[in-house]
Amino acid sequence: MFESAEVGRSVDKIEYAKRVSVLRTRLLKAQHALAGTSLRLVVIVGGVEGGGKTEVARRFLDWLDPRGLRVESYGDPSDEEDERPEYWRYWRTLPSSGRGAVLVGSWYTRPIVRRAFKQIGSGAFDQALDRAMAFEAMLIREKTVMVKLWLHLSKKGQKRRFKELESDRDTAWRVTKQDWEFSKKYDRFREVCERALTKTSVAEAPWTVIEATDRRYRDLAAGEAVLAAIEGALKRASAPAPKPASDRSKPPKVSVLSRLDLTKRLADDHAKKFEKQQTRVALLSRLLRDEGRSLICAFEGVDAAGKGGAIRRLLGAIDVRNARVMAVAAPTDEERAHPYLWRFWRNLPRLGHATIYDRTWYGRVLVERVEGFCAVEDWKRAYAEITAFEAELAEAGTIVCKFWLQISPEEQLRRFKDRVKTPFKQYKITEDDWRNRGKWDAYQAAAIDMIEKTSAPDAPWTLIEAEDKRWARLHVMKTVADRLEEELG
Amino acid sequence: MFESAEVGRSVDKIEYAKRVSVLRTRLLKAQHALAGTSLRLVVIVGGVEGGGKTEVARRFLDWLDPRGLRVESYGDPSDEEDERPEYWRYWRTLPSSGRGAVLVGSWYTRPIVRRAFKQIGSGAFDQALDRAMAFEAMLIREKTVMVKLWLHLSKKGQKRRFKELESDRDTAWRVTKQDWEFSKKYDRFREVCERALTKTSVAEAPWTVIEATDRRYRDLAAGEAVLAAIEGALKRASAPAPKPASDRSKPPKVSVLSRLDLTKRLADDHAKKFEKQQTRVALLSRLLRDEGRSLICAFEGVDAAGKGGAIRRLLGAIDVRNARVMAVAAPTDEERAHPYLWRFWRNLPRLGHATIYDRTWYGRVLVERVEGFCAVEDWKRAYAEITAFEAELAEAGTIVCKFWLQISPEEQLRRFKDRVKTPFKQYKITEDDWRNRGKWDAYQAAAIDMIEKTSAPDAPWTLIEAEDKRWARLHVMKTVADRLEEELG
Numbered sequence: 001m002f003e004s005a006e007v008g009r010s011v012d013k014i015e016y017a018k019r020v021s022v023l024r025t026r027l028l029k030a031q032h033a034l035a036g037t038s039l040r041l042v043v044i045v046g047g048v049e050g051g052g053k054t055e056v057a058r059r060f061l062d063w064l065d066p067r068g069l070r071v072e073s074y075g076d077p078s079d080e081e082d083e084r085p086e087y088w089r090y091w092r093t094l095p096s097s098g099r100g101a102v103l104v105g106s107w108y109t110r111p112i113v114r115r116a117f118k119q120i121g122s123g124a125f126d127q128a129l130d131r132a133m134a135f136e137a138m139l140i141r142e143k144t145v146m147v148k149l150w151l152h153l154s155k156k157g158q159k160r161r162f163k164e165l166e167s168d169r170d171t172a173w174r175v176t177k178q179d180w181e182f183s184k185k186y187d188r189f190r191e192v193c194e195r196a197l198t199k200t201s202v203a204e205a206p207w208t209v210i211e212a213t214d215r216r217y218r219d220l221a222a223g224e225a226v227l228a229a230i231e232g233a234l235k236r237a238s239a240p241a242p243k244p245a246s247d248r249s250k251p252p253k254v255s256v257l258s259r260l261d262l263t264k265r266l267a268d269d270h271a272k273k274f275e276k277q278q279t280r281v282a283l284l285s286r287l288l289r290d291e292g293r294s295l296i297c298a299f300e301g302v303d304a305a306g307k308g309g310a311i312r313r314l315l316g317a318i319d320v321r322n323a324r325v326m327a328v329a330a331p332t333d334e335e336r337a338h339p340y341l342w343r344f345w346r347n348l349p350r351l352g353h354a355t356i357y358d359r360t361w362y363g364r365v366l367v368e369r370v371e372g373f374c375a376v377e378d379w380k381r382a383y384a385e386i387t388a389f390e391a392e393l394a395e396a397g398t399i400v401c402k403f404w405l406q407i408s409p410e411e412q413l414r415r416f417k418d419r420v421k422t423p424f425k426q427y428k429i430t431e432d433d434w435r436n437r438g439k440w441d442a443y444q445a446a447a448i449d450m451i452e453k454t455s456a457p458d459a460p461w462t463l464i465e466a467e468d469k470r471w472a473r474l475h476v477m478k479t480v481a482d483r484l485e486e487e488l489g
Numbered sequence: 490m491f492e493s494a495e496v497g498r499s500v501d502k503i504e505y506a507k508r509v510s511v512l513r514t515r516l517l518k519a520q521h522a523l524a525g526t527s528l529r530l531v532v533i534v535g536g537v538e539g540g541g542k543t544e545v546a547r548r549f550l551d552w553l554d555p556r557g558l559r560v561e562s563y564g565d566p567s568d569e570e571d572e573r574p575e576y577w578r579y580w581r582t583l584p585s586s587g588r589g590a591v592l593v594g595s596w597y598t599r600p601i602v603r604r605a606f607k608q609i610g611s612g613a614f615d616q617a618l619d620r621a622m623a624f625e626a627m628l629i630r631e632k633t634v635m636v637k638l639w640l641h642l643s644k645k646g647q648k649r650r651f652k653e654l655e656s657d658r659d660t661a662w663r664v665t666k667q668d669w670e671f672s673k674k675y676d677r678f679r680e681v682c683e684r685a686l687t688k689t690s691v692a693e694a695p696w697t698v699i700e701a702t703d704r705r706y707r708d709l710a711a712g713e714a715v716l717a718a719i720e721g722a723l724k725r726a727s728a729p730a731p732k733p734a735s736d737r738s739k740p741p742k743v744s745v746l747s748r749l750d751l752t753k754r755l756a757d758d759h760a761k762k763f764e765k766q767q768t769r770v771a772l773l774s775r776l777l778r779d780e781g782r783s784l785i786c787a788f789e790g791v792d793a794a795g796k797g798g799a800i801r802r803l804l805g806a807i808d809v810r811n812a813r814v815m816a817v818a819a820p821t822d823e824e825r826a827h828p829y830l831w832r833f834w835r836n837l838p839r840l841g842h843a844t845i846y847d848r849t850w851y852g853r854v855l856v857e858r859v860e861g862f863c864a865v866e867d868w869k870r871a872y873a874e875i876t877a878f879e880a881e882l883a884e885a886g887t888i889v890c891k892f893w894l895q896i897s898p899e900e901q902l903r904r905f906k907d908r909v910k911t912p913f914k915q916y917k918i919t920e921d922d923w924r925n926r927g928k929w930d931a932y933q934a935a936a937i938d939m940i941e942k943t944s945a946p947d948a949p950w951t952l953i954e955a956e957d958k959r960w961a962r963l964h965v966m967k968t969v970a971d972r973l974e975e976e977l978g
Contacts, residue, residue, distance in 0.1 A: 025913045032916045058809045066801065067816035067847055071809045078839075080569045104810055170768075173775070279659075286662075312555065320547045320560045321593055327556035333822045350567075358556055424514045427521045 001194050001209060005152040010214035023223050024063050030230040031064050034098060037237055038337070039143050041069075041100030043226055046108055047151030048189070049179045050161040051212040056151065057102045059219045060226070070095065073104040083292075083350040085392040086110075087135060091345040096337035097143070107132045108196060116185060116192045125192075129199050131388070136205045138385055141378070142339035145233040146205045147226050150197060151212040155186045246372035249445035256451050257444060260406050262467040270470050274313075277477040281317040284484035289322060289352035291488055294398040297480060298360040300450075301405030302443060303433040304415040306466045310405065310476045311356050317477070318354050328359040340364060340374075340382070341389055351397055360402075361386055365450045370442045383453040394458035399487045401480055402459060404451060405466035409440050490683050491698065494641040499703035512712050513552050519719040520553050523587060526726055527826070528632050530558075530589030532715055535597055536640030537678070538668045539650040540701040545640065546591045548708045549715070559584065562593040572781075572839040574881040575599075576624060580834040585826035586632070596621045597685060605674060605681045614681075618688050620877070625694045627874055630867070631828035634722040635694045636715050639686060640701040644675045735861035738934035745940050746933060749895050751956040759959050763802075766966040770806040773973035778811060778841035780977055783887040786969060787849040789939075790894030791932060792922040793904040795955045799894065799965045800845050806966070807843050817848040829853060829863075829871070830878055840886055849891075850875055854939045859931045872942040883947035888976045890969055891948060893940060894955035898929050 011019070034041060043060065045053045057071045072093045081089045087107065095101040111128035114120045120128075140146050153161060162179060165171045182189060201207045208225045212218045251257070266273075288295055297314060299307040315323055326347065335343040344361050364382040368374045390400050407415075416437070419429040436443065455461045462479045466472035500508070523530060532549065534542045546560045561582045570578045576596065584590040600617035603609045609617075629635050642650060651668060654660045671678060690696040697714045701707045740746070755762075777784055786803060788796040804812055815836065824832040833850050853871040857863045879889050896904075905926070908918040925932065944950045951968045955961035 028913055054809060061804060061809055062801070066804055066814040070813055073810040078569050080567050312551070315550060315555055320543060320550055321562040324559060325555040424517055
């Protein structure tokens with residue numbers, strides 16, 4: 001992979017001046033056009049130490065309008081970053097629509113360094129690369145112009161560069177001990193990087209390997225790669241997107257939902273049973289903070305399935321200072337200017353907290369699918385993205401409980417009527433609720449698909465027979481208690 | 490102040506049940522009405538240890554819809570919080586319009602504890618209280634329903650409460666060593682708290698002191714105080730706000746701006762001089778990170794005054810990995826749902842960084858004043874709020890440089906015409922620019938007021954003669970270099 005970046009490419013001053021002048025005008029124009037679209041630009045500048053990653057980033061700030069472009073570099077994670085999944089820091093620095101980011105270092109840095117020093121095996125390394133690719137695939141589907149630049153120097157070239165920097169008083173500080181240490185491991189790094197680049201150079205997000213010996217050649221090549229990517233994306237984006245269609249699938253006759261026994265009722269001694277489970281949750285949830293774990297309880301179900309009531313009971317068992325209820329409603333304009341899952345990532349609490357979601361990220365494969373709020377391919381890819389999201393949560397120490405509350409259409413009607421009648425419940429019922437009711441089958445079909453496609457050992461769905469509210473609340477509470485017991489202490 | 494909260498108030502079970510039933514319905518209704526307005530709710534629950542702050546917070550989550558209400562408590566600051574001004578953590582947890590927050594502990598906690606243990610003197614204590622009051626005054630002007638509850642127990646009452654909690658296996662954990670330690674200092678705390686409450690109980694944000702011996706009385710009193718506050722605010726908010734008017738002040742004949750000598754030009758040896766200053770900035774700005782300081786350079790000036798060019802040069806001198814350019818444009822909807830300065834607070838970088846603002850928080854007293862985008866009282870109070878904001882930045886280690894770039898109307902016209910003619914500059918000129926030009930005098934008058942009212946020793950304005958771009962860029966660079974030299978190393 002790197003051989004073709006060791007052939008001695010260079011550009012002389014005159015040619016450079018000529019090409020830069022054209023390049024800058026086109027880059028500015030392209031950036032300005034991008035600012036008016038829903039596209040964002042993400043440029044990864046990776047490469048060997050001494051290749052000039054920071055210099056290239058600076059060049060982009062020179063050539064483009066710095067007000068629409070941000071350079072991000074990732075040092076040691078802060079404690080707030082340490083208390084969230086690994087990718088949180090990348091999510092939180094994603095540019096919004098119309099803007100760009102140049103990343104000096106990226107999600108590749110940590111796996112490469114760890115693999116080079118044999119802190120992880122090749123299996124873990126490949127997993128890390130798979131995660132990077134999945135993240136990038138998501139970004140691209142979410143309208144990101146993704147450019148991956150790799151600045152290469154040969155072993156000799158790197159040494160020469162370090163010595164050259166060290167010989168100048170003004171640049172000597174840029175060569176660190178770590179640089180020399182890494183340089184001693186040049187061959188090992190080369191091998192690991194080659195593996196990384198080969199595996200992750202896919203058609204939709206290829207690496208551009210740039211020979212970095214000659215600075216003029218390097219900068220021009222970097223700039224031209226970015227220009228080509230933006231111009232290409234703008235051309236593709238000008239084609240009108242097809243209008244998303246609503247989904248009217250029918251649920252299968254027999255399914256995980258049809259098999260639920262909605263006649264389940266709680267006997268009269270329910271209060272005692274409930275209290276017992278509530279106390280278990282209260283005692284166990286106190287351990288979250290000490291053990292550096294988090295809890296997420298996610299609730300889905302048709303309107304009036306009893307999510308609110310179950311949530312209130314659960315909340316009642318958890319220390320309010322570490323608990324939060326998140327109601328998922330329409331996204332804000334900032335959220336709309338980012339990939340779908342961004343609005344959940346941005347609100348992820350630190351370790352020690354419990355978060356209860358009244359509706360969740362599954363909105364993508366439920367309401368958005370049924371109502372046609374997003375394209376078919378968007379909700380279809382969401383299953384994998386959500387599964388990956390929850391796996392990252394679990395890996396970072398979050399206990400994920402997901403509940404589907406199931407009621408019959410007849411029970412829903414009874415509850416709607418009750419809401420209409422009861423003054424302090426009236427605000428809970430809207431026209432949307434009646435409208436959604438008309439699409440009962442489509443919502444059931446979507447729920448069945450969701451449950452089947454997104455159950456995972458560390459983020460399982462619990463299906464709750466919710467025709468009897470007390471039965472539902474007890475079983476939600478017991479499930480949470482059991483999960484906490486299993487995971488803590 | 491506390492005597493009237495030691496008279497033995499209590500509520501029996503029957504009365505409690507009756508009053509709670511009415512209270513809950515009205516609270517829910519009020520919260521629902523609030524959700525449809527631009528008002529937000531902030532409830533501080535303060536008070537002595539053992540008074541039941543957390544229990545009261547829980548009660549609010551029970552009685553109100555927890556999806557619109559969040560409990561915040563403030564433990565030790567995280568490292569990210571430590572690297573920003575003290576109030577950053579309060580700004581970042583402010584609820585948006587239509588939502589509410591119950592704060593268990595608040596901006597009062599730290600000053601009170603520090604004063605009680607004599608870590609600060611009475612002067613510093615009063616300053617901290619002044620800051621709290623200024624913050625609350627701002628919140629209230631920015632449509633916050635502010636409720637300040639203080640749960641009081643007598644000395645004996647507190648001891649009794651601790652013993653009662655300790656005697657029950659389920660609640661014993663809630664009494665900590667610190668509680669007993671604080672309890673030994675009861676009299677000292679009482680004195681300090683009395684001072685705090687007396688000083689900060691102002692008409693617009695009074696403290697409600699609640700006798701916390703009887704839990705039923707306490708919870709009812711807390712709930713009723715919140716209800717009264719929301720209902721009162723809703724009533725006031727229903728009066729239509731007067732339409733803000735644009736401002737057409739004339740600048741005085743002689744002013745800080747008229748006294749500038751716009752004929753200043755740079756001699757031909759400018760390149761060398763400029764390079765010298767740029768190198769100074771490059772070397773000095775590297776110290777920011779080591780010394781745990783930040784740099785903010787804020788640029789204001791009429792359209793085409795040369796802000797962009799000066800910013801590019803300055804950016805060229807700073808390590809791109811620690812530098813960022815922020816262009817201030819129209820607020821997003823999330824920003825609109827928060828107090829004016831929130832959008833600047835939310836983006837404050839950690840220590841070690843340099844941020845260059847192309848237009849700033851001064852938009853409030855420039856464009857918003859002139860164009861009538863906000864009410865007169867809003868931009869009038871902004872001077873004090875901005876001065877306080879910059880003082881907090883300086884206190885937290887930020888070096889604040891503010892530049893006003895001054896050109897003549899004739900020079901502006903020349904530059905506009907040049908932009909129209911030059912292909913790659915055309916995107917820089919819009920209809921707004923021509924329109925604003927027609928209001929030259931009003932903008933000058935606003936700028937003069939701004940400069941006079943917001944110059945402070947640790948956040949001074951530097952007025953730059955910008956008729957000659959090279960002169961302007963050199964003097965910006967030199968000013969930054971001088972400030973860095975003064976503050977660092």
